[in-house]
Amino acid sequence: xxxxxxxxxxxxxxxxxxxxxxxxxxxxxxxxxxxxxxxxxxxxxxxxxxxxxxxxxxxxxxxxxxxxxxxxxxxxxxxxxxxxxxxxxxxxxxxxxxxxxxxxxxxxxxxxxxxxxxxxxxxxxxxxxxxxxxxxxxxxxxxxxxxxxxxxxxxxxxxxxxxxxxxxxxxxxxxxxxxxxxxxxxxxxxxxxxxxxxxxxxxxxxxxxxxxxxxxxxxxxxxxxxxxxxxxxxxxxxxxxxxxxxxxxxxxxxxxxxxxxxxxxxxxxxxxxxxxxxxxxxxxxxxxxxxxxxxxxxxxxxxxxx
Amino acid sequence: xxxxxxxxxxxxxxxxxxxxxxxxxxxxxxxxxxxxxxxxxxxxxxxxxxxxxxxxxxxxxxxxxxxxxxxxxxxxxxxxxxxxxxxxxxxxxxxxxxxxxxxxxxxxxxxxxxxxxxxxxxxxxxxxxxxxxxxxxxxxxxxxxxxxxxxxxxxxxxxxxxxxxxxxxxxxxxxxxxxxxxxxxxxxxxxxxxxxxxxxxxxxxxxxxxxxxxxxxxxxxxxxxxxxxxxxxxxxxxxxxxxxxxxxxxxxxxxxxxxxxxxxxxxxxxxxxxxxxxxxxxxxxxxxxxxxxxxxxxxxxxxxxx
Numbered sequence: 001x002x003x004x005x006x007x008x009x010x011x012x013x014x015x016x017x018x019x020x021x022x023x024x025x026x027x028x029x030x031x032x033x034x035x036x037x038x039x040x041x042x043x044x045x046x047x048x049x050x051x052x053x054x055x056x057x058x059x060x061x062x063x064x065x066x067x068x069x070x071x072x073x074x075x076x077x078x079x080x081x082x083x084x085x086x087x088x089x090x091x092x093x094x095x096x097x098x099x100x101x102x103x104x105x106x107x108x109x110x111x112x113x114x115x116x117x118x119x120x121x122x123x124x125x126x127x128x129x130x131x132x133x134x135x136x137x138x139x140x141x142x143x144x145x146x147x148x149x150x151x152x153x154x155x156x157x158x159x160x161x162x163x164x165x166x167x168x169x170x171x172x173x174x175x176x177x178x179x180x181x182x183x184x185x186x187x188x189x190x191x192x193x194x195x196x197x198x199x200x201x202x203x204x205x206x207x208x209x210x211x212x213x214x215x216x217x218x219x220x221x222x223x224x225x226x227x228x229x230x231x232x233x234x235x236x237x238x239x240x241x242x243x244x245x246x247x248x249x250x251x252x253x254x255x256x257x258x259x260x261x262x263x264x265x266x267x268x269x270x271x272x273x274x275x276x277x278x279x280x281x282x283x284x285x286x287x288x289x290x291x292x293x294x295x296x297x298x299x300x301x302x303x304x305x306x
Numbered sequence: 307x308x309x310x311x312x313x314x315x316x317x318x319x320x321x322x323x324x325x326x327x328x329x330x331x332x333x334x335x336x337x338x339x340x341x342x343x344x345x346x347x348x349x350x351x352x353x354x355x356x357x358x359x360x361x362x363x364x365x366x367x368x369x370x371x372x373x374x375x376x377x378x379x380x381x382x383x384x385x386x387x388x389x390x391x392x393x394x395x396x397x398x399x400x401x402x403x404x405x406x407x408x409x410x411x412x413x414x415x416x417x418x419x420x421x422x423x424x425x426x427x428x429x430x431x432x433x434x435x436x437x438x439x440x441x442x443x444x445x446x447x448x449x450x451x452x453x454x455x456x457x458x459x460x461x462x463x464x465x466x467x468x469x470x471x472x473x474x475x476x477x478x479x480x481x482x483x484x485x486x487x488x489x490x491x492x493x494x495x496x497x498x499x500x501x502x503x504x505x506x507x508x509x510x511x512x513x514x515x516x517x518x519x520x521x522x523x524x525x526x527x528x529x530x531x532x533x534x535x536x537x538x539x540x541x542x543x544x545x546x547x548x549x550x551x552x553x554x555x556x557x558x559x560x561x562x563x564x565x566x567x568x569x570x571x572x573x574x575x576x577x578x579x580x581x582x583x584x585x586x587x588x589x590x591x592x593x594x595x596x597x598x599x600x601x602x603x604x605x606x607x608x609x610x611x612x
């Protein structure tokens with residue numbers, strides 16, 4: 001038999017569209033265990049977060065017969081949207097646990113609370129979970145003044161000053177790439193994702209920044225170049241990525257020009273943003289985003305963002 | 307019993323991604339009968355066009371025991387791509403039957419030929435079938451000098467002068483609209499397609515033309531406005547359409563500015579393009595595109611485009 005799991009003092013929970021991540025935490029901020037469940041987009045929302053959460057952590061909650069204290073669970077991400085948690089308007093610091101809203105559970109061993117998303121009234125914009133990643137970055141670099149770039153299905157440009165999120169802007173770049181590469185007429189050309197052509201990426205960035213208004217034609221041009229000029233699938237994929245990131249950099253220029261930029265991310269996408277920004281002579285560094293969500297949840301739980 | 311079907315002198319065939327249309331023709335250009343088959347995208351390509359064609363017209367071919375003359379079938383659209391028919395480079399008149407390439411059939415009653423697509427080397431571009439629609443428009447308005455706008459999954463801007471297609475440019479606007487409205491995070495906001503808000507469309511066109519580089523943020527703004535401001539699904543859908551068409555008009559301006567424009571299409575999409583172009587003080591009329599494909603196939607068969 002395994003040694004019984006130590007009961008966590010609290011649980012950090014990241015409810016994403018495609019996965020649920022839970023960290024079993026001690027009061028001193030150290031991690032007992034990490035749990036991960038993949039889920040189809042919207043799936044936790046459809047069945048409710050409680051069954052998905054229990055499937056991940058029930059073994060660690062113990063059996064207190066309802067007589068003990070429930071385990072606090074602090075959640076960021078999509079839970080807020082499902083539970084109609086009011087958004088916090090910017091400018092504001094990233095939400096702390098004081099702003100969290102209780103989510104009803106049947107299991108008395110859980111005290112589940114969701115951090116609110118953040119909103120901007122003009123131009124209208126929303127984000128959920130990204131405020132917590134920013135809190136994590138601020139815990140690593142207290143006093144940072146500049147712009148965080150958070151690439152993903154949507155990319156967020158978040159302007160931070162004096163510990164507050166001053167403004168932010170969301171671009172649908174990642175989702176456009178996914179839709180075009182998987183479902184459009186270009187899917188026959190961009191292949192399965194192996195191979196990368198840095199020169200084709202750079203050329204795509206440059207073309208889109210020079211003529212962003214022609215993006216709809218430049219995209220179809222990938223198909224034409226495949227049919228007429230034998231453009232390879234690796235080059236086609238890199239060009240597609242370059243065109244869409246270049247389009248975004250043209251549109252987000254007011255957010256990053258002259259700013260100190262931190263790209264929060266891992267892997268190829270973060271490298272692509274950094275390469276494209278560096279080519280624009282921007283001051284940019286990458287911060288590995290892997291544990292920034294946990295750091296942000298911990299900062300929110302402790303009521304401080306550094 | 308029905309009277310036996312008159313054997314057609316030839317058959318006009320439009321092989322689209324989603325449907326196959328056949329017209330049974332007399333030598334004098336009049337129509338005996340029209341046939342239509344819906345097919346999933348790529349379906350005729352997967353099974354080959356011959357079974358799909360026979361399912362549509364076999365009853366009209368008679369039973370000549372292989373001794374009689376085959377019925378000529380002239381096909382425009384996707385057949386060329388499957389059969390590696392060489393593209394015709396612009397500038398050139400729309401392809402006539404002299405440029406058609408024979409497609410092998412098992413059934414001896416068929417003499418199937420496919421019209422080639424057209425290509426442009428710089429900027430690289432291709433179109434298949436649209437050249438035939440242009441031929442049809444030129445049969446209706448011989449001597450037209452200006453720009454044809456053909457909205458659809460892809461929108462083509464085709465510059466015509468002295469009976470020749472001088473240049474053309476393809477924009478992926480229609481496909482972007484379909485992907486974003488059906489598969490993106492915006493699908494929850496744009497609803498099922500009922501309702502239309504003309505003011506939201508106009509505002510979308512204006513916003514995208516003024517700041518085309520910010521399209522990625524403007525698109526996500528539809529979601530934000532839905533969550534924060536209660537934007538209706540009809541307004542969201544019209545705004546999405548307006549943003550994408552406005553982006554295209556910003557990018558295609560060199561093609562249409564100062565030109566005499568004919569939008570070839572039917573229904574709401576053609577009306578939307580006409581409204582957006584008219585708001586830019588462009589000289590624009592709509593030509594009903596319903597029978598322009600048949601007119602184009604007839605013009606190609608007869609070896610003249612008027």
